[in-house]
Ligand SMILES: Nc1ncnc2c1ncn2[C@@H]1O[C@H](COP(=O)(O)OP(=O)(O)O)[C@@H](O)[C@H]1O
């Protein structure tokens with residue numbers, strides 16, 4: 677199996693590649709489809725959950741495991757190597773704790789409206805880059821869960837796949853880069 681690498685995506689390193697569960701895949705496209713089926717099952721599981729708090733670390737990990745657990749042995753587990761995106765791996769847990777405490781306080785004080793709260797949560801979660809891969813898809817679903825909890829609706833991430841090099845993806849990645857620099861306006865515009 678040879679993996680494509682896209683700008684703004686996490687390259688798979690050899691250790692992590694060894695964690696691939698299905699052995700019959702040879703093309704990136706086949707992997708994408710396999711993951712998609714796995715994610716669908718994860719979402720079905722999620723829809724049946726009565727509780728499930730997007731501000732709870734264990735739940736955050738459990739959702740990733742449900743989305744990718746049939747595909748990758750390391751699904752739902754914290755990243756053990758450093759990546760081109762994300763904090764050093766040993767900082768993941770403390771940074772996640774800090775982020776969740778911040779967002780909890782922001783919700784309590786209504787520092788922002790629901791959309792901006794969930795958009796900021798999305799950006800901070802994906803910036804930490806908790807997992808070896810699947811961070812974008814996972815953090816988008818988690819942000820949807822938070823927005824559903826806060827406002828009873830989900831985000832519109834656009835019709836195009838955010839996994840392939842479309843114009844939509846380029847806008848999305850550029851808006852995250854602006855958020856890296858502290859400017860959330862482009863991300864909020866993307867999510868409009
Ligand atoms: N500059 C950036 N700052 C924060 N997040 C980023 C940045 N660039 C990319 N990302 C996020 O990282 C994701 C890619 O990480 P990856 O683990 O490969 O997720 P996936 O496999 O679901 O695409 C993108 O979808 C995006 O959400």
Ligand SMILES: [Mg+2]
Pocket residue numbers: 685686809810811
């Ligand atoms: Mg990826």
